[in-house]
Amino acid sequence: MSRLTPENELLASEIISRYPRPKSALIPLLHLAQEQDGYVADDAMEHLAELVGITPAEVLGTCSFYEMFKREPVGRYLLNICTNIACQLTGGEELLHEAEKVLGVRPGGTTADGMITLEDVECIAACTEGPCLQVNYRYEYRVDPAGLRKLVDDLRSGARTDIPHHGTLQRVRQHIPADRLGGIEAPEVAGTPAWFTARQAPPSEQKAGS
Amino acid sequence: MATNTYVAHAPGYVDNDGPKIVTRRFADPESHTLERYLATEGYDGLRKAMSMAPAEVANLVKDAVLLGRGGAGFPAGVKWGFMPPVWPRYLVVNGDESEPGTYKDRLLMERDPHQLIEGCVIACYALGLNQCFLYVRGEMALAQERIAQALNDAYANNFVGKGILGTDVDIDVVLHWGAGAYIVGEETALIESLEGNRGMPRLKPPFFPAAKGLYLKPTIVNNVETLSNLNWLLINGADAYKQYGSEKSPGTRMLAVSGHVKRPGVYEVEAGNISFRDLFYGENYCQGIRDGHELKMFIPGGGSAPWFFGDQLDLKLEASDVGAAGSMLGSGALVVMDDSTDAVRACLRLVRFYARESCGKCTPCREGTSWEEKILERILDGHGRQEDIDLLLSVGAQISPGRYPAASFEDAGLSAVPFPPRQTTICPLGPSSVAPIVSAIRRFRSEFEAKIVLDHGDHDEVDHDHEDNHDGHGHAHDADATAVAAGGH
Ligand SMILES: Cc1cc2nc3c(=O)[nH]c(=O)nc-3n(C[C@H](O)[C@H](O)[C@H](O)COP(=O)(O)O)c2cc1C
Ligand code: SF4
Ligand code: FES
Numbered sequence A: 001m002s003r004l005t006p007e008n009e010l011l012a013s014e015i016i017s018r019y020p021r022p023k024s025a026l027i028p029l030l031h032l033a034q035e036q037d038g039y040v041a042d043d044a045m046e047h048l049a050e051l052v053g054i055t056p057a058e059v060l061g062t063c064s065f066y067e068m069f070k071r072e073p074v075g076r077y078l079l080n081i082c083t084n085i086a087c088q089l090t091g092g093e094e095l096l097h098e099a100e101k102v103l104g105v106r107p108g109g110t111t112a113d114g115m116i117t118l119e120d121v122e123c124i125a126a127c128t129e130g131p132c133l134q135v136n137y138r139y140e141y142r143v144d145p146a147g148l149r150k151l152v153d154d155l156r157s158g159a160r161t162d163i164p165h166h167g168t169l170q171r172v173r174q175h176i177p178a179d180r181l182g183g184i185e186a187p188e189v190a191g192t193p194a195w196f197t198a199r200q201a202p203p204s205e206q207k208a209g210s
Numbered sequence B: 001m002a003t004n005t006y007v008a009h010a011p012g013y014v015d016n017d018g019p020k021i022v023t024r025r026f027a028d029p030e031s032h033t034l035e036r037y038l039a040t041e042g043y044d045g046l047r048k049a050m051s052m053a054p055a056e057v058a059n060l061v062k063d064a065v066l067l068g069r070g071g072a073g074f075p076a077g078v079k080w081g082f083m084p085p086v087w088p089r090y091l092v093v094n095g096d097e098s099e100p101g102t103y104k105d106r107l108l109m110e111r112d113p114h115q116l117i118e119g120c121v122i123a124c125y126a127l128g129l130n131q132c133f134l135y136v137r138g139e140m141a142l143a144q145e146r147i148a149q150a151l152n153d154a155y156a157n158n159f160v161g162k163g164i165l166g167t168d169v170d171i172d173v174v175l176h177w178g179a180g181a182y183i184v185g186e187e188t189a190l191i192e193s194l195e196g197n198r199g200m201p202r203l204k205p206p207f208f209p210a211a212k213g214l215y216l217k218p219t220i221v222n223n224v225e226t227l228s229n230l231n232w233l234l235i236n237g238a239d240a241y242k243q244y245g246s247e248k249s250p251g252t253r254m255l256a257v258s259g260h261v262k263r264p265g266v267y268e269v270e271a272g273n274i275s276f277r278d279l280f281y282g283e284n285y286c287q288g289i290r291d292g293h294e295l296k297m298f299i300p301g302g303g304s305a306p307w308f309f310g311d312q313l314d315l316k317l318e319a320s321d322v323g324a325a326g327s328m329l330g331s332g333a334l335v336v337m338d339d340s341t342d343a344v345r346a347c348l349r350l351v352r353f354y355a356r357e358s359c360g361k362c363t364p365c366r367e368g369t370s371w372e373e374k375i376l377e378r379i380l381d382g383h384g385r386q387e388d389i390d391l392l393l394s395v396g397a398q399i400s401p402g403r404y405p406a407a408s409f410e411d412a413g414l415s416a417v418p419f420p421p422r423q424t425t426i427c428p429l430g431p432s433s434v435a436p437i438v439s440a441i442r443r444f445r446s447e448f449e450a451k452i453v454l455d456h457g458d459h460d461e462v463d464h465d466h467e468d469n470h471d472g473h474g475h476a477h478d479a480d481a482t483a484v485a486a487g488g489h
Helices: A006-016 A022-037 A042-052 A056-063 A085-089 A092-103 A145-157 A194-198 A203-209 B034-039 B044-050 B054-063 B076-081 B105-111 B113-127 B141-156 B187-194 B224-228 B230-242 B276-281 B319-324 B343-357 B363-380 B388-399 B434-454 B479-483
Strands: A077-082 A116-121 A133-135 A138-140 B090-095 B131-136 B172-177 B219-223 B253-259 B265-269 B295-299 B333-338
Touching: A006 A022, A006 A042, A022 A042, A022 A056, A022 B172, A042 A056, A077 A092, A077 A145, A085 A092, A085 B253, A085 B333, A085 B343, A092 A116, A092 A145, A116 A145, A133 A145, A138 B141, B034 B113, B034 B141, B044 B113, B044 B230, B054 B076, B054 B113, B054 B230, B076 B113, B076 B219, B090 B113, B090 B187, B090 B224, B105 B113, B105 B141, B105 B224, B113 B131, B113 B141, B113 B172, B113 B219, B113 B224, B113 B230, B131 B141, B131 B187, B141 B172, B187 B219, B219 B224, B224 B230, B253 B276, B276 B295, B276 B333, B343 B363, B343 B434, B363 B388, B363 B434, B388 B434
Parallel strands: A077 A116, B090 B131, B090 B219, B131 B172, B253 B333
Antiparallel strands: A077 A133, A133 A138, B253 B265, B295 B333
């Protein structure tokens, strides 16, 4: 599929403007592409390459390093079960096996109805609340097998309207109005902030000045 | 008032008795809003800081001995002093929290984003820089949303951006977010990632980020919890800060205790003043090992830390003491394992993490971690070979040569090997994979041997003459296995 839509292209240029070098925006932009299509499409990567002024190969190089970027469509919901040490101790592996049974897929697989992709993941920083999981990066804590079955039913029936489709991470975005921006400059031109230079004077002179 | 119970809106956080600095607003369900923040000393630290010269603020942080909370425990004020007089310079905030067992930075970002943002602005002011990037782990959608909202509100109210508090000071704080890779938590990999690259660490020395970091300009990388202390610290001062905690580790720190305790949770504690026993068994904390079981081992500072055992329970949670005893407090992540835990299985799970997360830049780690994983897998699957235990140790020694840090084991006459490990690798991830291996083999060698011996269908005695017979299928969880005597080698 596709290049960024005109609205997303506008968002992309806003994101790029927050960085001293355009390439620094690449990971947020890849997320934007994934939010648009549910995965990162080849055309989208080409478009991003144009936007930040690098080659498509460089975009792919970055994209392929990070686990969250999917280069093929996945289910509407990504079900990520933690099996790392704290969750292992409290039943994370058993929970994963239960999910395999309920969904009929192995980690990495997507259910036939295209609704759910299962993954076993590393520690997601909820270790005291094991076994835990995320659905599209929203947490569920201390999940038992019955809780898991209910979750799957709710996802399939559309009852979990609180969880956006795969790809949407932030429903609140940072936005800096032009008149509030301090000023982001390229490293080649940025210098010592004037306010800092002004405050280098000995405290006695400063007090006199203020 | 502290309730000594969980707080529903902050999953896992226990609002226990004891002084609070960074979690002092957590009990309030609305603590993440600007309104509540302003009603609870919000941005008062920034006001205080901006009434001082930048150098005075930096000195205050140095006087307080504010230790980094990201893992290494290096004093923030000293690190700040390493910046050469070169501009532009940058502050990068490390919110990538992904060390196994670690759960604190996410809570700080979700529950009190303004406290963190205020800390960023204070640090930028002290360091004389105007561009800060707040790097939040990719998987933490709520933390990203809370910080985005908080930044929008802070910009709108002149706490960030152009003309802060109506002065001439301009400082931008930009939310950045990752996409799933543990190694990006390492500071030079974080910088690579922030440049839009694959998150692979840079070799250091010669250059540390403070001298050459983002775009090869001076860059300070600080952890979320470290900077979250600055609001309180500026308001109350260095002397008040040092009233808490121990002489060597002033203040408080957040600890996540997970695993087989009765009340796992996230606690803010005066770390140097309490022992592991206090933490695991105290009424104010975890209230003991779950019923009917006893402690077998514990990880004192995240998956990368060598294991401790009952012998170490009376140690204080003081970085230097823990280091001398063979491990680290690291990122404040304690994982408690009781006597039902299979040491080999736990070891494999941790090693698998490093094998999966190795960035692949250097050979000993890329190859070694997957060797370690494969060997442990076959031992657990009942296909282990007699030489596998030594093979594991030898692969480990290629990644981390010399004696690997370990706790003392008095019954076996083994003394502690102090932290840190040596490394043949670019970064400490590779050597971290050796921690569970050396810890488990040194203490529970018999459990490994039992699984290997089962391969021969011989439950009664260790038989070293049939090493080449690997066709049997052992039962890794057979209770008899643990009965085989220790010290077979
Ligand atoms: C493999 C590896 C992973 C790390 N992950 C994190 C992390 O997730 N968060 C963090 O703050 N520090 C992490 N660190 C430590 C950082 O490199 C760095 O020391 C720290 O962010 C500095 O902040 P501090 O001085 O405030 O503690 C990691 C280090 C290594 C070697
Ligand atoms: S030790 Fe491992 S994670 Fe670190 S640079 Fe080498 S390959 Fe990458
Ligand atoms: S081990 Fe599962 S969340 Fe940390």
